[in-house]
Amino acid sequence: MPARKKLKIDEIKVSCSDCSLADLCLPHGMDAADIEALDKAVKRQSPLQPGQHVYRAGDAGTSLFAVRSGCLKSYCTTEDGDEQVLGFTLPGELVGLDGLNDGHYASSSIVLETSSVCALPYTQLENLCNSLPSLHRQVMHIIGKEVTADQEMLMLLGKRSAEQRLAAFLVSLSRRYKSRSLSATEFNLPMSRQDIGNYLGLAIETVSRLFALFQEEGLLRVNRRQIVLTDLDSLKVMVEGCRLGRNTAS
Amino acid sequence: MPARKKLKIDEIKVSCSDCSLADLCLPHGMDAADIEALDKAVKRQSPLQPGQHVYRAGDAGTSLFAVRSGCLKSYCTTEDGDEQVLGFTLPGELVGLDGLNDGHYASSSIVLETSSVCALPYTQLENLCNSLPSLHRQVMHIIGKEVTADQEMLMLLGKRSAEQRLAAFLVSLSRRYKSRSLSATEFNLPMSRQDIGNYLGLAIETVSRLFALFQEEGLLRVNRRQIVLTDLDSLKVMVEGCRLGRNTAS
DNA sequence: CGGAAAGTTGACGCGGGTCAAGGAATGTGG
DNA sequence: CCACATTCCTTGACCCGCGTCAACTTTCCG
Numbered sequence: 416m417p418a419r420k421k422l423k424i425d426e427i428k429v430s431c432s433d434c435s436l437a438d439l440c441l442p443h444g445m446d447a448a449d450i451e452a453l454d455k456a457v458k459r460q461s462p463l464q465p466g467q468h469v470y471r472a473g474d475a476g477t478s479l480f481a482v483r484s485g486c487l488k489s490y491c492t493t494e495d496g497d498e499q500v501l502g503f504t505l506p507g508e509l510v511g512l513d514g515l516n517d518g519h520y521a522s523s524s525i526v527l528e529t530s531s532v533c534a535l536p537y538t539q540l541e542n543l544c545n546s547l548p549s550l551h552r553q554v555m556h557i558i559g560k561e562v563t564a565d566q567e568m569l570m571l572l573g574k575r576s577a578e579q580r581l582a583a584f585l586v587s588l589s590r591r592y593k594s595r596s597l598s599a600t601e602f603n604l605p606m607s608r609q610d611i612g613n614y615l616g617l618a619i620e621t622v623s624r625l626f627a628l629f630q631e632e633g634l635l636r637v638n639r640r641q642i643v644l645t646d647l648d649s650l651k652v653m654v655e656g657c658r659l660g661r662n663t664a665s
Numbered sequence: 666m667p668a669r670k671k672l673k674i675d676e677i678k679v680s681c682s683d684c685s686l687a688d689l690c691l692p693h694g695m696d697a698a699d700i701e702a703l704d705k706a707v708k709r710q711s712p713l714q715p716g717q718h719v720y721r722a723g724d725a726g727t728s729l730f731a732v733r734s735g736c737l738k739s740y741c742t743t744e745d746g747d748e749q750v751l752g753f754t755l756p757g758e759l760v761g762l763d764g765l766n767d768g769h770y771a772s773s774s775i776v777l778e779t780s781s782v783c784a785l786p787y788t789q790l791e792n793l794c795n796s797l798p799s800l801h802r803q804v805m806h807i808i809g810k811e812v813t814a815d816q817e818m819l820m821l822l823g824k825r826s827a828e829q830r831l832a833a834f835l836v837s838l839s840r841r842y843k844s845r846s847l848s849a850t851e852f853n854l855p856m857s858r859q860d861i862g863n864y865l866g867l868a869i870e871t872v873s874r875l876f877a878l879f880q881e882e883g884l885l886r887v888n889r890r891q892i893v894l895t896d897l898d899s900l901k902v903m904v905e906g907c908r909l910g911r912n913t914a915s
Numbered sequence: 916c917g918g919a920a921a922g923t924t925g926a927c928g929c930g931g932g933t934c935a936a937g938g939a940a941t942g943t944g945g
Numbered sequence: 946c947c948a949c950a951t952t953c954c955t956t957g958a959c960c961c962g963c964g965t966c967a968a969c970t971t972t973c974c975g
Contacts, residue, residue: 491816495906499820513816515809522816537805545795555787558808559726559765565815566741566763566772570749572822573866577931608954616823618932623955639940639954656745827963858922868964873923889922889972 430454439507439594440481441535441557445549453550456539457481462531469510469524469532476514478534482506485530486605490613491522500614502568503527503606505591512561527605572616575657580615581625582653585635589644600647604640680704689757689844690731691785691807695799703800706789707731712781719760719774719782726764728784732756735780736855740863741772750864752818753777753856755841762811777855822866830865831875832903835885839894850897854890 431442431454442450458478462485463469469480472491480487487504501522504510514520515537544551571580593599604611612619626637634650636643644650681692681704692700708728712735713719719730722741730737737754751772754760764770765787794801821830843849854861862869876887884900886893894900 491820493820493824493906494908497824499816499823501816501819513809513812515805516813517806517809521809521813541798541801541805544801548791551791551794555765555791556767559763559767561812562763562815563766563771565812565819566749566751568819569751569815569822570741570743572819573749573863574743574747607952613823619953620933620955621931624931627955656743658744857920869921870923870965871963874963877923 429459431457434483436481436483436507436595440509441550441553444553445547449547449549452547453543456535456543458534458536459483460532460534462529463526464529465526467526469526470514470520471523472520474514474520476511476516476518476520476537478514478536479509479511479540480524481509481533481535483531483533485532486527487524487530487532488527488606488610489522489524498613500610502564502614503610506595508591509557509561512558527610570657577615577617577621577625578628579653579657580617581611581622581629582650583657584611584615585642585644586647586650586654589647589650600644602642604642679709681707684733686731686733686757686845690759691800691803694803695797699797699799702797703793706785706793708784708786709733710782710784712779713776714779715776717776719776720764720770721773722770724764724770726761726766726768726770726787728764728786729759729761729790730774731759731783731785733781733783735776735778735782737774737780737782738777738856738860739772739774748863750860752814752864753860756845758841759807759811762808777860827865827867827871827875828878829903830867831861831872831879832900834861834865835892835894836897836900836904839897839900850894852892854892 430451431437431440432447432450434440434442437443437450442453445453469487470476482504484506487510489501489504489510490498491501492498504524510524511520513522540554544554571583575583588602588604589599592602606614608619608622611617612622615622617625626635629635629650630637632649634644634646636645680701681687681690682697682700684690684692687693687700692703695703719737720726732754734756737760739751739754739760740748741751742748754774760774761770763772790804794804821833825833838852838854839849842852856864858869858872861867862872865872867875876885879885879900880887882899884894884896886895
């Protein structure tokens, strides 16, 4: 090893204001001065490798985490050992809200693709919220989004067919990639069939069969984890009606 | 009508400190002075009748609501008209977090049993949180609980059999009644079979059959909405394994 | 008393879970 | 570089849990 101190990746200076994801992440809607304050509270970590945990169920819950790049999987395990995938976290999205409950994370978060994440300790966040109303509102906004997203998921699992579930999953991924300036129609799945099936409440074989079926129907082309959505509109139509409506009757 | 002004029920003075639910509600863990401040922000409403809405999907979301008595049902409707029950709110529990998302409620909340609720405007809550750290923490705690509860529900809908779902539902109700100093084994269901089935992702007939089955097996006695859990332990055993575990493997 | 809403029960069939076998990609040691 | 194992994915055959349809009963409410 050279005597000169090795440059640690986590010392690389990247500020929230530089981050290309700022408009997806907490700083959204904040002014420069506010972002700077937020910036000081955020700890950037060195990249994490697939299989590493960001946190585990039962760990002391101290921080929110924002994903800068890569992909995380949230899941929890039951006493009898099997796993429930709760969701996937793409760049610009947050995890770790469930640590707020009793000071311990209820779920685990594991890295699917090499990822870099930012940690934001609850205590610092609380302090910042007190001095920065715009941040406070942004945090509340994000919490509301989390709750709403869970509600949509409950609807999906409670009422929808296997086809609709997979279609909704693909449309959701497409939307999220698009909002990150990536292709809405061509991407690689960061997760296994196992994870997809688990997440959607389906058997892995069902997921596989549905991919084959969708391909037959010309909705997409699939090769292992490579996906090309050739008929995104039709997929959206399948999901239509699953979307929340407004108050209809009085 | 008498000339003397009618006493309006919503003018009755009830403070948070008097409320018998305080230790289930926001004031939990707060000192007297803090509770008084909270008290001033809370608007108490006159009792609501079954079928009335606390709020509807699409309404401007301005407040959290705490249930003092009765029971609410949260639900949302899809474009094609059908309903997804998201949960039931018992005394001491809160609804309205999902209005934080974009300033509009994503779900609706309807009264099942004559209920009285307290409204807490977001703006006031935000101000209070800035001056009362204990309240801020309590709010975060409640948000964490909400997220965790949704996660458990995802697990239930994703992985569990019809029997386990109904058992889990009954055990949950039992626990919640018990923590409100009501009987853990004898209660009236505030909701219809329709609502139960919808909530659990089951057909109404399945719910009915399962009640009959559970009765045959001596787990409970049921007559329409009157429930006596005669073997709560066995019900809990059925749910065992659905409960979240700790981190098992390294 | 009549009509509607809620709940129960039975018959039937299908969506999707389970089991099993095999292929394709990736890794590992020789 | 090649055998071999492992993991991931696919595909087929079977079948069961639960949804659907239908008939009936009970309760509720004007």
